[in-house]
Amino acid sequence: MSTAPAERSRSAIFGDRSIALSEALDRLSRPIRSRQWPRTLAALQVRNYRLFLSSQVVATTGLWMQRIAQDWLVLELTGSVAAVGIAVALQFTPVLLFGLFGGVIADRYSKRAILIITQSVATLMALTLGVLALTGTVAVWHVYLVAAILGFVTVVDNPTRQVFVSELVGDQHLRNAVSLNSSVFQFGALLGPALSGVLIHAVGQGWSFLINAASCLVVVAMLIIIRVPAGSSTVVAKAKGQLREGLRYIQHTSEVGWTIVLVATIGLFGLNMPVILAAFADHEFGTGVSGYSLFNSLSAIGALVGALISARRRGQVRLRVLVSLLTLLGVTIGLAAIAPSVWTFGMVLILIGLLTLQFLTGANSLVQLTTAPAVRGRVMSVYLLVLLGGQAIGSPVVGWLIDHFGARPSMLLCGGLVAFVALLSGLAMAHRSNLRLGMDRSTYRRWVHIRAR
Numbered sequence: 001m002s003t004a005p006a007e008r009s010r011s012a013i014f015g016d017r018s019i020a021l022s023e024a025l026d027r028l029s030r031p032i033r034s035r036q037w038p039r040t041l042a043a044l045q046v047r048n049y050r051l052f053l054s055s056q057v058v059a060t061t062g063l064w065m066q067r068i069a070q071d072w073l074v075l076e077l078t079g080s081v082a083a084v085g086i087a088v089a090l091q092f093t094p095v096l097l098f099g100l101f102g103g104v105i106a107d108r109y110s111k112r113a114i115l116i117i118t119q120s121v122a123t124l125m126a127l128t129l130g131v132l133a134l135t136g137t138v139a140v141w142h143v144y145l146v147a148a149i150l151g152f153v154t155v156v157d158n159p160t161r162q163v164f165v166s167e168l169v170g171d172q173h174l175r176n177a178v179s180l181n182s183s184v185f186q187f188g189a190l191l192g193p194a195l196s197g198v199l200i201h202a203v204g205q206g207w208s209f210l211i212n213a214a215s216c217l218v219v220v221a222m223l224i225i226i227r228v229p230a231g232s233s234t235v236v237a238k239a240k241g242q243l244r245e246g247l248r249y250i251q252h253t254s255e256v257g258w259t260i261v262l263v264a265t266i267g268l269f270g271l272n273m274p275v276i277l278a279a280f281a282d283h284e285f286g287t288g289v290s291g292y293s294l295f296n297s298l299s300a301i302g303a304l305v306g307a308l309i310s311a312r313r314r315g316q317v318r319l320r321v322l323v324s325l326l327t328l329l330g331v332t333i334g335l336a337a338i339a340p341s342v343w344t345f346g347m348v349l350i351l352i353g354l355l356t357l358q359f360l361t362g363a364n365s366l367v368q369l370t371t372a373p374a375v376r377g378r379v380m381s382v383y384l385l386v387l388l389g390g391q392a393i394g395s396p397v398v399g400w401l402i403d404h405f406g407a408r409p410s411m412l413l414c415g416g417l418v419a420f421v422a423l424l425s426g427l428a429m430a431h432r433s434n435l436r437l438g439m440d441r442s443t444y445r446r447w448v449h450i451r452a453r
Contacts, residue, residue: 102384162384268390276411335415
């Protein structure tokens with residue numbers, strides 16, 4: 001009896017199944033059109049971005065667990081807030097020195113491949129600290145060395161990550177994706193310190209480092225699964241003068257240039273919370289590691305709310321909004337410095353977190369949407385240089401100020417500088433644009449207007 005008809009039948013069946021499977025996979029890689037996503041979650045229409053964001057939920061929680069464990073471990077080993085500032089500075093100094101070259105690398109090579117490498121190195125570093133802490137052989141120089149290595153990882157990882165998100169979602173959903181990323185980061189900042197605080201109390205810092213190592217592996221696994229659509233990734237061939245090209249672009253694009261000035265301000269004076277909060281928990285209120293974790297969590301609650309508010313907004317943020325947000329943030333930091341009790345201080349931290357995230361998501365989306373894709377990596381490396389490099393300079397300075405003058409005067413000074421520089425920048429922008437302030441009490445909604453001279 002001939003088997004040809006049966007073979008043809010099986011071939012037809014399996015052929016149909018292969019076609020069906022191929023079509024199903026193709027549908028998964030496209031934006032979901034049948035489901036009406038809320039405006040707050042619009043970027044989640046893209047499957048690849050959903051995969052990436054889910055990995056970030058785990059990764060940011062682990063990252064914050066490691067940050068809390070690292071800061072408290074240094075404070076425990078040395079008894080010095082300035083030493084905590086040194087650890088923070090070592091993690092950000094490579095960005096200050098070499099951050100511009102990270103953007104060049106991000107523009108030249110596959111973003112997905114770069115992120116797989118950087119997250120693998122981060123896994124190894126977290127694993128190393130975890131083993132040293134659990135075996136009781138950790139010394140402060142171990143923490144400093146790992147912090148410095150992670151700083152070099154950050155040089156390449158951060159600009160690549162920023163541009164990778166824009167490749168996954170496109171310009172249409174970029175602002176929403178930036179806000180969702182910030183929401184996830186702050187969710188991790190809310191959950192991570194709480195978990196780390198419990199673990200430190202129960203079994204010490206080591207397990208926080210090991211959990212972060214596992215979370216980095218989750219990111220690597222998701223990056224392997226993600227397949228970036230052809231044509232969405234912009235890779236620039238190696239050539240001379242690429243770094244100068246990025247700097248010239250910033251110089252001749254006023255919106256990008258002024259935004260980076262404002263970001264440098266918050267980086268230097270407004271993002272030194274780990275050092276300040278450690279001092280308030282240990283010296284001012286005597287709450288220990290539980291208070292330190294609580295303060296970080298309260299700040300993260302405000303930041304999470306701010307990121308969700310930002311995710312609902314459409315359109316591009318304007319420079320004057322960024323100036324207003326930064327000025328208000330400086331005033332709020334000053335109010336926190338004079339808070340009379342733990343709970344008053346904590347409530348103001350919520351507002352600080354909200355304003356900080358409103359500013360940072362607005363600044364990030366403004367820079368990326370204003371920048372051409374071919375130079376976006378280099379421009380974002382400058383953005384991150386002033387943001388993270390500012391912390392590298394500011395953290396040890398603030399730590400020194402706290403050790404010599406106290407936590408409250410130091411925090412008050414930081415808030416005043418943020419507000420002053422923001423207002424000064426706003427006046428400079430208005431002067432360069434030939435604008436002036438005018439008052440009109442007949443206007444229903446607002447009396448103060450910006451008018452041409």
